[in-house]
Amino acid sequence: MDSKPQGLTEQQQKWFASVRANLERETGKTLEQWVEIVRRECKETKPKARTDWLKATYGIGQNRAATIFGVAFPAEMGWDDADGLRAALWTDPASTAVLAALEAAIGDLPDVVTGQRKAFTAWSRKSQFAAAKPLKGGGVALGLALTPDTSPRLAEPRNEGWSERLKAKCVLASAGDVDAELASLLKAAWERS
Incomplete structure (x- = not known):
């Protein structure tokens, strides 16, 4: 089993x-x-x-x-079908564009493991440092293993369903929101994991 x-x-x-x-x-x-x-x-x-x-x-x-x-x-x-879970979750082109921008920002960080779940895509090093899930209307909720006071862009998450390690959340309306500041926040969360 x-x-x-x-x-x-x-x-x-x-x-x-x-x-x-x-x-x-x-x-x-x-x-x-x-x-x-x-x-x-x-x-x-x-x-x-x-x-x-x-x-x-x-x-x-x-x-x-x-x-x-x-x-x-x-x-x-569905845990044995990461590609199927991803395709079922990321159906909106605008949300998928934000996900692609996040993946590009995370791509330069070493030792990252991507985990696909039904409700979100997660990134871990030794432990989970970020997760993203699509929102209605094309946005993306991003959870980070940081405290909300790290940046004015961050807020406390509410019942997101991802790891309790992710203490901060921000909403990304478009791929353009994945800018240098957000890449810096992703790196800081990665460093803590």
């Missing part, structure tokens, strides 16, 4: 492995037992509803739930 997201740093791979390794000790059931339980009992079909069900029924939190459901329903997680 193996299903985990692609595009993980070594540290992130170790974290996923520790969640799996400690599942039985922390819950009293093996991963295989949890997979059988959710396949047999969970009638929910959407990922969030499944996670909510597992928490309400068994007290299992989001990270363990993702591990269990990633094995129980691997095709639905």
Whole structure:
């Protein structure tokens, strides 16, 4: 049984492995037992509803739930198809242009691992330092592993769904917003990771 997201740093791979390794000790059931339980009992079909069900029924939190459901329903997680996830997420040409500008700005930084998820594209070094997700109307929300007081362009994120390490957010309306100052902010976040 193996299903985990692609595009993980070594540290992130170790974290996923520790969640799996400690599942039985922390819950009293093996991963295989949890997979059988959710396949047999969970009638929910959407990922969030499944996670909510597992928490309400068994007290299992989001990270363990993702591990269990990633094995129980691997095709639905889509973690093995980074290109497919990217194509499904980045459909708006204006948002995609901003993403391309971000990728160009990040491209000069060494040791960057790109991770594609359903809701965002993430960049990590040893840990995640940035993530971007498209917004309706062609903009992009960018999260950074910085504090909001680092720049007037930054604000606190609210329920973004990416790593809790990303303490600052800015909205990029166009590819032109990925300027020298933003490249400097990306580098500062990279340095902290």
